[in-house]
Amino acid sequence: MCIAVPAEVLEIKEGNIGVVDYGDLRQEVRLDLVDVEVGEFVLVHVGFAIQKLSREEALETRKIFAVVYAAMEE
């Protein structure tokens, strides 16, 4: 439940809804808890962005997740 995943904000819609990209999955998430712009990265938990991340940090974290998932599938 406490998992949080970095994602890039692609689009911001009316009502604090953002379309985000996790790398190979796009999803609508709520942006109520952060002030972000398109192109910035956020950490997503239970469908909400809970914090902004720097682009570099987010890409680094995403790379680590990819490695972990690859290892789990082996």
Next chain:
Amino acid sequence: MTGGKEIAQALKKEVDRDYTFMHICGTHEASIARSGLRSVLPEQLKIVMGPGCPVCITPQGEIDAALELAEKDCIIATYGDLVRVPGTKGALESVGKDVKIVQGVHKAVEIAKKTDREVVFISVGFETTAPTVAATLLTQPPENFSILCCHRFVPPAMEFLLSQGEAKLDGFMLPGHVCVVAGYKEYEHFPVPQVVAGFEPDDILLGLLMLVRQVKEGRAEVENAYPRAVCRDGNPKAMAMMHRVFEPCDVEWRGFPVIPGSGLRLRKEFEQYDAQKKFAIEIRHVEKHGACICDRVLRGIADPTDCKLFGTACTPRKPVGPCMVSHEGACKIWALYNQKK
């Protein structure tokens, strides 16, 4: 970043006596077990899990309250883990009532908008999760929506563990995602070594190394080993929303007595969303199942494998206690990864 191997070697060099540290996060436990981290740690270094799984620490009385709401024909919406936790009369998933698993509270509101029936969201979680519920209630959900508020704060539980001294801890690894939102200011007054750590095996090794060094150098402060996501103030916007909607209250945790100021309840102006008031539900204290030791596992004084039921009467397929249900529960994680002491 320094690689895990170097950190593990540095740890071996540093550890000169018995050390026990507690983490308070199910995701930490999952990462430790999945990576087999305990097998590379020096023998004298022990990392135990504390009350860090929100599903596990929800006491049975609150599970029973959720079941009672289902009996009253409300549509129940909650996170996947919670529906399998056994209550006094079965689990939410098996009582044959209308129970829906949702990603988050906003999805429960979407269900309420499409029906005339009452929808109750069973709202569990720490500081990471409570602001998402606050933000949702601030958008004025429909009248047929309410929450059973089971939120809890981490610092009061830590304070309780420290005052009690039962687990004999040298320090704490602070929960990364709780600190993403809440920051770590509130932990600075605890007179004990603490490190905020991330969730990769390397993050955890680094956190342990920093903890050992603090102990050896006689320091007791909060250090941040997860700066890519955590800053001292956390997310002030999220915290402000949480405090606007909720206020602290005294609540029981599974395995713990009532801990002062450790729970959240809705402020008066939001009480129309309080399912407990709306449906006149009373939350009762329920005595635990005789042989289950989830309470002692949650206090960090027993390992899952110390339990007589572990892997026999209590398995991930047929859980007796909540720690065998949740993906973040120590017992389920140990059972899945065949963790030995």
